[in-house]
Amino acid sequence: MRYVVAIDIGGTDIKAALVNENLEIISSSLRPTPKLDSAAVKTIATIKEIVNELSKGYTVSALGVCVCGVFDDINGICIWSGNLDWKNVHLQELLAQELAIPVVAGHDIRTAGTAEMRNGAAAGYANSIFIAIGTGIAASLVIDGLIRSADGYAGEIGHLDVGGDAQCVCGRKGCLEAEASALAISTAYEKAAGKSGVSTEEIAKLVRDDDPIASQVWNDAMLALARACETLITTLSPEAIIFGGGLAKSRELLINPISDALDKRLTFQRKPELKIAHYESTAGTVGCAMAAFDLINEAL
Template sequence: MTDRMATARPLTVGIDVGGTNIRASVVDAEGEVLDTVQAPTPHSARALEDALERAVRELLPRHPIGAVGLAVAGFINADRSTVRFAPHLPWQDTPVAERLTRRLDLPVILEHDANAAAWAEYRFGAAAGGHNVVLVAIGTGIGAALLIDGRLYRGSHGVAPELGHLQVVPQGRACPCGKRGCWERYCSGTALADTAIELLATDPAPSTVLAREVSRDPGSLTGRRVAGAAQDGDPIAMRAMADFARWLGLGLAFVSDIFDPDLVVIAGGVSSSAPLFLDEAREEYARAVTGAGHRPLARIRTTQLGEAAGMIGAAELARAVLADSGDVARTH
């Protein structure tokens, strides 16, 4: 890439800061991932910031980088500079953007990981052309993002929308957030495993692959394993998946009653199993939404960018900040 091209269209780095690994990718203005490095996530704030700095410095000699965006699973303040709280990371009320900007001599911004993924899907993926878009990222729990007329909605304090913690079952399953009956406790990878275990407990004579697996090691069951067993025709797993589909459809009906989106994007690890549940979820949504039969329904799609969406979105948001600040020519 020539200096002139780098000045006109700078490359940026998007980093997915996960509880297990950090992944940093160089992304161009078309949303293409050009290079990626990965490392385990350290458990102290200083060590984590050291690891993030190392990841960017590993990429700097290979690419003209103008800015960095971090996709974080946690509460980010309104100006996207501080991590208020992240349940799986060692930051609390920490000015992460300022610290990394000082270390790297590059503009650094933060974004909630679901917001970053939604922005990537809007710019380059499944949400392209949407007007009012909800992204629901289903994995261990539920993350969510809302785009209104092409703008991310973050709320007054930077933490909206927490759709996974809408209470759908009063006094239902306990949630790590402290409440009971949250949507993500019935519609997530974790919930899928919990539902399968409950079904096994009520079956008088379960003779399935899952039953044998749970009898050997009750803690080994995961949502991914349940989905795989459902794909193979395991009856308990298929019942658990049907329950998941019902809760997804009901939850999307609540979401549509509140936001009336024209498009919903299903992302996160569970989205890879969409053929097992998406048609049933669409049917449940169409039945449960207020005014069913008398209103347009949102289109429901699965992610187009997959696990890279958070990194691509964070990089694209960093590029926008770089352009707005007039630092387009400042690349390393």
């Protein structure tokens, strides 16, 4: 049996796992993403520690890593990441210098989208969109059977203008992720309720209990997501939209209001199936493992 380490670098956490070639997670680790790390020095050191820790007792053949932001998948370069404060970080090269195993680096959402396309909720559709809602929001666009990234710039739907007034990490106001990411929902609820440290899982529970403040914040976020979905449907006409990332744990609380809003908003467009990611919030990890096994299989 062969093993790889899969690491998903998000704006809040670094999720890592030791994965076997049946794509089974053997062990996993979760650490906070280092802050104030624009040169990625602390993140590289953390990844090295994680690989050493997860490799104990196993022979690891490769590392697959994915990261949020605008990412050049061919060269493994993070061009820009608002949530990590990275610009032109040569992630694949930096990791390869530090580790004695082959490394492949990619975009977090396209990597997760690949897992969903091969084995998950997007399997069987020639045209689909995988939307991950976590600290930020981005999409993997499958058009005519292929994930399209346009040199890494495509799919940054978190920065579609949905007409709000919240400040976004990109420097503008009104972006989707400033209105409807897990971080944005928590921030908006905390501001409205005068509380702090409230997770989206707790807010979702309050929504189920008909709490008026939580329901208002949630409905505003769902409307912003529906507006973005409408734009994507009108432009790309996917057969399915798949929701992943932390917010996908809310399942019907996410799908139903977006579906209802689309029923009111769409006129001539075909309505896609709305689904929750098969791998839920581990799609990035599974996708990284797939990329790592692809790398070692190509080398054989």
